[in-house]
Amino acid sequence: MQLTQGPLRISFCARTDPLPWFEALRKELPQAQLEAWSRGAQPADYAIVWAPPQQFFDEQTQLKAVFNMGAGVDALLKRKIAAQLPIVRLNDAGMGVQMAEYVCHALIRHTRQFDVFEAQARAGQWHEPVPLERGHYPVGILGMGVLGERVARAVAALDFPVLAWSRSPKQVAGVKSLFGATQLPAFLAQTRVLVNLLPLTPETENLLNRSTLTQLLPGAYLINVARGRHVVEEDVLALLDSGHLAGATLDVFRTEPLPPEHAFWRHPRVTVTPHIAGRTLVPETVAQIAGKIRALEAGLPIEGMVDRSRGY
Numbered sequence: 001m002q003l004t005q006g007p008l009r010i011s012f013c014a015r016t017d018p019l020p021w022f023e024a025l026r027k028e029l030p031q032a033q034l035e036a037w038s039r040g041a042q043p044a045d046y047a048i049v050w051a052p053p054q055q056f057f058d059e060q061t062q063l064k065a066v067f068n069m070g071a072g073v074d075a076l077l078k079r080k081i082a083a084q085l086p087i088v089r090l091n092d093a094g095m096g097v098q099m100a101e102y103v104c105h106a107l108i109r110h111t112r113q114f115d116v117f118e119a120q121a122r123a124g125q126w127h128e129p130v131p132l133e134r135g136h137y138p139v140g141i142l143g144m145g146v147l148g149e150r151v152a153r154a155v156a157a158l159d160f161p162v163l164a165w166s167r168s169p170k171q172v173a174g175v176k177s178l179f180g181a182t183q184l185p186a187f188l189a190q191t192r193v194l195v196n197l198l199p200l201t202p203e204t205e206n207l208l209n210r211s212t213l214t215q216l217l218p219g220a221y222l223i224n225v226a227r228g229r230h231v232v233e234e235d236v237l238a239l240l241d242s243g244h245l246a247g248a249t250l251d252v253f254r255t256e257p258l259p260p261e262h263a264f265w266r267h268p269r270v271t272v273t274p275h276i277a278g279r280t281l282v283p284e285t286v287a288q289i290a291g292k293i294r295a296l297e298a299g300l301p302i303e304g305m306v307d308r309s310r311g312y
């Protein structure tokens with residue numbers, strides 16, 4: 001990669017207010033020229049983007065790297081992007097701890113029956129249900145990457161049995177690792193609380209369907225914090241109605257915002273949140289991206305390069 005002569009030019013392309021981003025970038029890279037992208041803009045050296053239009057890549061042909069403002073690159077990979085242009089995704093950048101909070105909250109709310117107590121309180125009822133046994137609630141985490149591992153460690157620290165499924169084997173204390181398509185049935189058969197933290201790729205799209213979800217232990221609970229397109233939503237509704245699924249906490253949906261008529265809004269055993277499980281935090285994200293730009297300009301390797309052949 002050629003080192004930049006003169007000031008670095010950074011283009012910002014996302015449907016969000018660029019000013020907080022520019023303020024943080026000026027602190028990290030005071031010498032950089034910052035520009036919110038619009039048609040016909042000057043060529044930039046680096047880009048910070050979220051779901052940019054195709055025209056952005058058609059025009060910005062001198063980029064040395066493009067930084068995605070999130071961990072998942074499924075939306076970005078729908079664009080035609082020059083094969084040699086490095087695509088860099090966020091590595092945690094403050095999202096890991098948020099994911100751990102979100103998943104532990106949903107898990108504890110279900111297994112300590114806070115959802116039951118909320119309903120009882122609304123009805124003015126004082127009643128002690130039989131407690132659930134932690135050991136009967138093995139937590140299976142789909143995807144053991146940056147976020148999956150952070151979540152697995154947090155759940156293991158609460159003394160739940162934890163297993164994880166990934167493409168390659170992992171070694172994390174207190175977590176049983178299963179991997180590859182052939183071990184998916186064994187993973188599902190041992191899981192009662194399923195946490196989805198996979199990237200959305202052609203291999204993982206629609207992975208959570210009637211056939212796979214039926215293989216979970218009876219009375220299973222689904223926590224989806226990855227992407228809506230991993231889940232066949234009608235199948236989840238059918239399995240909630242049959243009782244095979246006890247409930248679900250869902251942060252992501254096939255259509256976002258979730259349409260007002262969608263059955264998930266009103267289902268008594270479904271909790272819906274508006275894609276907030278791991279929010280992109282400006283200071284952490286800018287610090288990470290600026291550090292990577294400095295490393296690239298110094299000819300050093302960086303983490304978080306997307307492998308386009310795998311799709312994540």
Ligand code: NAP
Nearest residue numbers: 071072143144145146147166167168199203225226277278
């Ligand atoms: P990551 O580091 O790339 O980890 C992905 C994990 O999935 C890896 O363990 C990988 O296995 C595994 N995997 C991928 N394809 C697989 C397959 N076909 N079979 C088995 N395992 C497979 O990603 P991350 O940073 O943890 O992020 C995960 C996802 O979370 C993102 O892609 C995004 O969709 C979602 N997300 C959601 C929010 C939100 O607010 N709801 C926020 C941030 C991210 P290997 O380790 O073996 O490669």
